[in-house]
Amino acid sequence: MSAAELEARLRAIGAERYHDRHPFHALLHGGRLDRGQVQAWALNRYEYQRCIPLKDAALLARIEDPQLRRVWRQRIVDHDGDGPDEGGIARWLRLTDALGLDRELVESGRALLPATRFAAQAYIRFVRERSLLEAIASSLTELFAPTIIGQRVAGMLANYDFVSKQALAYFDSRLHQAPQDANFALDYVLRHARTREQQDAVCAALRFKCDVLWSMLDALHFAYVEPRLPPPGAFLPQACSPESDA
Amino acid sequence: MSAAELEARLRAIGAERYHDRHPFHALLHGGRLDRGQVQAWALNRYEYQRCIPLKDAALLARIEDPQLRRVWRQRIVDHDGDGPDEGGIARWLRLTDALGLDRELVESGRALLPATRFAAQAYIRFVRERSLLEAIASSLTELFAPTIIGQRVAGMLANYDFVSKQALAYFDSRLHQAPQDANFALDYVLRHARTREQQDAVCAALRFKCDVLWSMLDALHFAYVEPRLPPPGAFLPQACSPESDA
Structure with missing residues (x-):
């Protein structure tokens, strides 16, 4: 195959x-969840967000080339920030705060x-154990993130009175980080x-990563x-309003 | 045991x-090597230097706490720098350049x-596989680095006309990074x-790391x-002068 x-x-x-x-995403963005x-x-x-810098550090640990490490380490900086209230994980916690979660x-x-x-652990393991090329290819779901983020922010702001623009600050940052x-x-x-073998492996890595994200929504749904x-021990929402059963 | x-x-x-x-260090610092x-x-x-950010990234990949990750990631920045000619690895290459190595x-x-x-791979593996506490403890050889660095810089400058202050820039940086x-x-x-079990494990980790550094000098010696x-395939210095056999 050519690059194109x-x-x-x-x-x-x-x-x-x-x-x-x-x-699940159609429900989430369409305002049909309580x-x-x-x-x-x-x-x-949040568990997925929490694992992202662990995944990127696992990948960083396998990169022999300092120049590539310099580029890749920015992902860890983006997620961890430079202080306790900065970075992607902290911004995700602002969303869970805004939603009233402890x-x-x-x-x-x-x-x-x-x-x-x-699913999150499988992603970390994949990045640790597969070839560097496959590990990097598994991040390519971000190619498709801007569209979903745009829909999500617009849909959630329009449809849920318990979601504010500030609560969605995580996605504002990702809108320019993800395409880069x-x-x-x-x-x-x-x-x-x-x-051809490498190209097939790269495609398989992207499919694997799609499976990771997809399986998390399956479980939520x-x-x-x-x-x-x-399942036993999992989060139980208090007082789901019956009109949300639609 | 108390902390003290x-x-x-x-x-x-x-x-x-x-x-x-x-x-070997007495010979190196005393000007008795050619x-x-x-x-x-x-x-x-250089192989050890090359592996240090891989080791630190492996450690970073296992740290669950973002605050600890923020501190630890600085080690990778110190070694990789912010550009192709910066950081500890690049400074080490300036030393090998100055020594006339290709x-x-x-x-x-x-x-x-x-x-x-x-030895370098054993260090990376140790940090990947042992407890986080042991992995961190294995870095404690840096407690003892300032003394050896001081001796090394003074001794090498005094004793070798083929070593300049600029060639030893790596050690200047380490003199303040290592104690921190x-x-x-x-x-x-x-x-x-x-x-007590953790304390013994921590001491064993430091002993292991001393073994890593020591074994590299054994092999050189x-x-x-x-x-x-x-051994077959290893570096062969050109024209070792006979007076260096002392």
Whole structure:
């Protein structure tokens, strides 16, 4: 495959498998979830956010080239920030705060859906164990993030009176960080995936990562939307209003 | 053990096992090596320098606490710098340049003593696989670095006409970085090693790290000083002057 053909194939994978196509997202952005369901989403998604710098540090630990490390370490800075209230993780906690979730409950992870934890750990393990090329390719879901973030911010602000612009500050930052990161990773992958085997591995890595994101929404949908069966020990929203059952 | 007793025990390990007590160092600092032997030292030590940010990134990848990650990531910045000619690795290459070593040969690693590679990899593996407390404790050899660096810079400048102050710029930076890093790590270890088992593990980690550094000098001494038997494929200094055999 030429670089252009590989890029087209990667974009086709996103078009088919990125989690903006998951029904939970349509509910989330369309205002069809109640506050408890949005809480469950934010609480579980926090686990994914928490794991991102661990994933990027695992990747950093495998990069032999200082120049590539310099670029990649910025992702860790973006997520951890330069102080306790800065960076992507802190901004995500501002969202869970705004949704009325107890910060200790969120940070403890004890009310997580197990599937969330398994998916996030699988992502970290993938990045640790596969080739560097596959590890970098697994970040390419960010190519598709700007669209979903735009829809999410607009949809959530329009549809939920319990969500404010400040509470969604995380997404403002990601709107410019994600394309930078994604373009760098895409350029890296297109330059380094030269054999057909490497190109197939890169596509498989992107599919794997789509599976990670997708499986987290499956678990949320299963536990909190339909059939609404949260597993033992998982977060239980208080007072789900009945009109949210639509 | 109290924190003070543990600190005393750690310092006693350094006094007994840190590589400033290795005979190769006395030769190096005392001006009793020829240029080829100093080249062999710098070329092999480059492999260790190259692995330090990989080791620190492996450690970073295991730290759950963003605040601790913020502190630890500075070590990677110190070694990788903010551009191709900055940071500790680049400064080490200025030393190998000044010693007349071909940069491609140094960076390729193909003339390394295998023992150098094994020791450096063992360090990375230790940090990946042991507890976070042990991984952090393994950095405590830096407690003992300022003394050896002072001796090294003074001794090498006084004794080798092929070594300049600029060539030793790496050590100037380490003279203030190492104590900062070491004091932070010591404080962490003293606060977190509370049980006797943890305290013993911490001491074992420091001993392990002393072994890593020591074994690299053993290999250099064996290959380039006495009996001067470089293994197949290893760096061969050109024209060792016979008066260096003293």
